[in-house]
Amino acid sequence: MAGSDMHPLLMWWEEERRKVENKALERIDAQMTGLESPQRKRFLRAEAEEETQAKAG
Numbered sequence: 742m743a744g745s746d747m748h749p750l751l752m753w754w755e756e757e758r759r760k761v762e763n764k765a766l767e768r769i770d771a772q773m774t775g776l777e778s779p780q781r782k783r784f785l786r787a788e789a790e791e792e793t794q795a796k797a798g
Contacts, residue, residue: 761796 747755777785 758793758797762793
């Protein structure tokens with residue numbers, strides 16, 4: 742979505758939402774050592790997704 746057609750308050754909200762998502766993804770990367778099973782990776786991604794939805798919503 743182009744930033745020029747968004748209301749300024751919505752632009753702020755979108756920026757904050759992206760920050761929350763990026764932090765969650767960085768945390769997952771820090772937890773992973775590269776030796777995790779695919780099941781463990783799915784679990785960590787699901788946890789991060791739930792966290793981003795809880796913080797954003």
